[in-house]
Amino acid sequence: MKVALVGNPNSGKTSIFNHLTGLNQRVGNYPGITVDKKTGVFRYHDNPPITLIDLPGIYSLYPKSRDEEVVLQVLSSKEGEDYPDMVIVVVDASNLERNMLLFTQVYDLGLPTILVLNMVDVARKNGITINHEKIRELFHGTPVFQVIARTGEGMEAVKEEIVKPRAAKVVIPFLEGEFIDCQPATDETEVQKNYVEERYRKIRQYLGFAVKKETIPSSMAEKHRKADKILTHPVFGYLFFVAILFMIFQAIYAWAEWPMDLIDTIFLSLSQLAKESLPDGVFTRLLAEGIIPGLGGVLIFIPQIALLFTFIFILEETGYMSRVVFIMDRLMRPFGLNGKSVVPLISGVACAIPAVMATRTIDNWKERLITIMVTPLMSCSARLPVYTLLIALVIPDEYVGPFNLKGLALMGLYLIGLFASLLAALVFKWIVKSKQKSFLVMELPLYKMPRWNSLVITIWEKIRLFVFEAGKIIMAISIILWVLASYGPGDRMNTAVAKLDKPQTQEGYEAYEKQVASVRLANSYIGIIGKSIEPAIAPLGYNWQIGIALVTSFAAREVFVGSMATIYSVGEDFEENATLMVRMRNEKHPGTGLPVYTLATGISLMLFYAFAMQCMSTLAIVLRETKSWKWPAIQLLYMTTLAYLFAWLAFTLLK
């Protein structure tokens, strides 16, 4: 048996879904569209398990967005695989009139329907008393329940009702003629509007019999309005938002670092362990150097994803998020974005992966797509080690007035990321076509404490989405990259290694091992690719060594530093041990004898990393979120083009 859950966003529908299914949930796809299908299994005593489908939150059945299309399609296609045997409509009891619109529409589709009035505690606080028996009577015996999903109050009766056997009965529609054969009878806006207005009139009349409303002292509402006046104030509103952001990023940098280091260490030891305990061979190397580090490379994102979504959860649950959207909307609109794009964009400063995942709250597809396309231009934390190395290498330690040049350069790179994403948004606004009109008719909910019980499920869902869906692609690419970096054509690698002088002393052995790694990389397939793109990147001021690092950085940007260290056979820790810096500073062009890492090349490289899409994990998550190869391909192409152009421009002007 299948049961579908339908309700307005914010009606607590998902709380009820979580309550009924616990962690027993699955995310799947509706064929051909980007809306996720959430299903779960509901078990009650000895009854056979029931499949619950959590349909997207919507306000009415008229298909204006993809979410609404999905719901109408599921509820109207009798032959469809998701066609439910019963529908549970969840409504917010404190806002009954508006919520009942969707209920009456679903009711008219003729499916067995249960009405669940959620958040009756809030309704009571607002002086609203509901006679649910009366509603039951008015809707010809439809089961009606009053619950508080947050505490679970009243849910037992709902569970019993779900498993109860039901006899088919003829439904007398609430409004005659609007839905024929489960489809809206008209697609003309004006006629639809008349139907909806007629519905509301009737709902008002019905609720007049079933709902008692006392006027309560408005002191509570006044308190909320006072908070609103401060949080949406032209000065304090923005200051408060900046302060909140500052705290969030402080926390992410402070708290994400040690679990990330831990994951890193664990996978390094695992890889070491595999190498030592298994017989040497292709399989062991694949496991120790390809699969284990690849897996580590996926899992390392979990701390940032979990932290960022915890903060987003708090912002959303408290009601503050919609105020951020409210004060930022006007600023974002000229760029083809909307107020809801702000949080994903800013999250991009930590990591583009959770940022792209956070665009789901944007209901307009065009605005969501633009946000996804431009977010990776924001300077993420993986660019920081690259910037730090290059700034230390080429920017002089001088002051312009009170400002340190190195500091200014780093700030400049972050600003470039911000402006580039806004300007790119402007271009995409022009290119991407959409029939859907942009709107921001949105509820500003009352401020409240977060419901912590759904935090775990929310975070788990995000982690699962990344690890199991995007993770597959990331694993595949990292194994390919490993093969390319570890093997070369024919005997080329071994021949090159054989040419090196064998060390005589114990001290010499370490240096020899580094040289071997360097020679192997240079003669691997990646090394050959790096060398063969040298003519293409020479105009940017790069040599083949940089070429190799550019290719390996596709795994993740920070790999640049490690690759540079391998290529130049030195230690990687450039902050404590300056060998990498000294080595890079002494690097000369073979023909001319001029230094390679000049100011021009350094700036050119920084700009390249600011713009280039050097992150397979982001591409994988963009593929997952847009469900099409087209968008990640366009993203890779346009960002690489920008990177090339700006790097070339900088090098040409500065050399």
Next chain:
Amino acid sequence: MATVKSISINSLSPKLLDMGLFPGKEIRVVFKAPFGDPIAVDVEGYILSLRKDEASLVEVA
């Protein structure tokens, strides 16, 4: 305080109706975003945010 008289026909009007703005509702502007757009409207107990062009579809008496 004002009463909604009608909602003009536009591609956005169904959205306004879905969000509970229909003839007969009592509404009141409670606060505005910086630059005066969007605005926050109290609709008999809950707050809706409306951009100016969306709000202009709502005719009040």
